[in-house]
Each structure stands twice: as structure tokens, then as C-alpha cells.
Amino acid sequence: MIDFFHAPGACSLGIHVILEEIGVDYRLHVLDLKSGQQRTDTYRSMNPKGTVPAIRLEQGEVLTEFQTIAFWLAESHPEAGLLPEDRLARARVMEALDYIVASVHMRGFTLALVPMKFVSDPAAQEALRAHGLAAATEGLAQLSETMGAHDWLLGEYSIADAALFYLTVWADRLGVELPANIAAFHARMTQRPAVARALNMAATTG
Ligand SMILES: N[C@@H](CCC(=O)N[C@@H](CS)C(=O)NCC(=O)O)C(=O)O
Structure with a gap:
């Protein structure tokens, strides 16, 4: 197990x-x-x-x-x-996963959620938090473009959607407004039994 x-x-x-x-x-x-x-x-x-x-x-x-x-x-x-068979489509899933985790999470949400892990000065923490929020917002806008009118990030449901989902939960926690298609995605995700x-x-x- x-x-x-x-x-x-x-x-x-x-x-x-x-x-x-x-x-x-x-x-x-x-x-x-x-x-x-x-x-x-x-x-x-x-x-x-x-x-x-x-x-x-x-x-x-x-x-x-x-x-x-x-x-x-x-x-x-x-x-x-949860992974397409087509080689290019699989690469697109990995591309989206990496953007979500390495860029939007690590260079955006992490700074907004835990700036105290990087700097001790309160003013510097506020600056880092604001920078993180801006990067997270920009990342969500990019992902919104990628998703377009699809139900799921890349059309077919995949592991990239599970990653995008945790970002939407964090956005909610931080009061970051989600683009309309990503807000609808979040609601759709919560309907999935898993x-x-x-x-x-x-x-x-x-
Ligand atoms: N690059 C790692 C990042 C994982 C990560 O940042 N995890 C956070 C929680 S979201 C963590 O374990 N934080 C504990 C710590 O930093 O002490 C991954 O992709 O799994």
C-alpha cells in the first residue's frame, strides 16, 4: 500500500x-x-x-x-x-503542471502566504506579500487564457486540473479574485466525488 x-x-x-x-x-x-x-x-x-x-x-x-x-x-x-496518450498532449500536461507548481505556486502564492519565511522585516514582508499576490494573479490570468472555454485546463481532465485546484483553494483563502472560467472550474471540481x-x-x- x-x-x-x-x-x-x-x-x-x-x-x-x-x-x-x-x-x-x-x-x-x-x-x-x-x-x-x-x-x-x-x-x-x-x-x-x-x-x-x-x-x-x-x-x-x-x-x-x-x-x-x-x-x-x-x-x-x-x-x-489522467494523462493523455498523445505525446504532445502529455507534454502539454507536464508544461501546465510545471507552470502551476514552479511558477504560480512557488514564485507567487508561496511569497503571498509565507513571506516571513524569507524576510524578517515587517515592511519587507508586506512588499514580498504584494509581489507574490501580483505574480499569483498574473499566473491565474495565464491559466485562464490556456483554459479558455474548456471545462478543464487542457480540454480533457488530467493531473494538471488537480494542481490548478489547490491554487484556486489558496486564492479563495487569500481573497484573490479568480478569472470567471477558473471560478467555474473550481465549482466544477468540487462536484467531483474524488x-x-x-x-x-x-x-x-x-
Ligand atoms: N517543490 C515541492 C514544493 C512542495 C512545497 O512547497 N510544499 C510545502 C507545502 S505547500 C511544504 O512542504 N512546506 C513545508 C516547509 O516549507 O517547511 C513540490 O513540488 O512538491
Whole structure:
């Protein structure tokens, strides 16, 4: 069975959605990031980066990094249809995933949510927060262009939608207004049984 390391309110929500979508058996390990459980020796002996998401496979191999975990899960469960078969379409999914995680999350939302991790001066924190919010807003506008009139980011539902979903949850938390098509996407996502299960578990484990 897969062990899944997750924290309420973190980007690991996207991996939680993917695990529920593919319907695989997994053990949920909930970490409290505020109290620093990700930095304990026990956790770091498994994932030295001290981050979530992480998964430990049945054979003991540990996978970290959102894009890698999402790809591995989708690739291992082709019947779930979370990665297209066409090579260019698969590349487009990876392109979107990388933009969401490496750019919009790490260079936008992270700065807006936790500026205190980077600078101690309160005025500098405010400046960083504003910069992060602007980058997050710009990223969501780019993703809105990509989605256009489709129901899902790239037309067909994929692992990129699970990643976009956690951004929309963070936008809501920060009061960032979503472009209309992304707001409709967020509502559509919450109607999916897999997403509802992940959100319910987050509510009961938070
Ligand atoms: N590049 C990593 C980023 C993961 C990441 O930033 N995770 C955050 C939660 S959203 C985390 O674990 N933060 C804990 C910490 O920084 O102490 C990935 O793609 O998985």
C-alpha cells in the first residue's frame, strides 16, 4: 500500500485528489506544518527535503515533488485517464503542471502566504506579500487564457486540473479574485466525488 504524506491546507491537496481519482489504496499520514512536523528527524529520514507531498511506495521507494508524484501515479494507473496518450498532449500536461507548481505556486502564492519565511522585516514582508499576490494573479490570468472555454485546463481532465485546484483553494483563502472560467472550474471540481472525498478528509483531519 502507498503511504501518502500530506498537510491540511498544503499543495498536497492536489495529490490527495489524484489518489482519490485513481482509487488506489493508500495510508494517509497528516503532518502539522505549523508545529514543524515536516522538520522532525523521523520525517526527514524518509524525506530529507522536509516537504509535502511525498509518497512511499510499497517497495519502500520515496517520491517527492508534486509533478513527479502526479506523473508517477497517473502513469501507473492509465485506466484512470489522467494523462493523455498523445505525446504532445502529455507534454502539454507536464508544461501546465510545471507552470502551476514552479511558477504560480512557488514564485507567487508561496511569497503571498509565507513571506516571513524569507524576510524578517515587517515592511519587507508586506512588499514580498504584494509581489507574490501580483505574480499569483498574473499566473491565474495565464491559466485562464490556456483554459479558455474548456471545462478543464487542457480540454480533457488530467493531473494538471488537480494542481490548478489547490491554487484556486489558496486564492479563495487569500481573497484573490479568480478569472470567471477558473471560478467555474473550481465549482466544477468540487462536484467531483474524488475531490469531495479529499476535501472531507481534509476537514476531518485538519
Ligand atoms: N517543490 C515541492 C514544493 C512542495 C512545497 O512547497 N510544499 C510545502 C507545502 S505547500 C511544504 O512542504 N512546506 C513545508 C516547509 O516549507 O517547511 C513540490 O513540488 O512538491
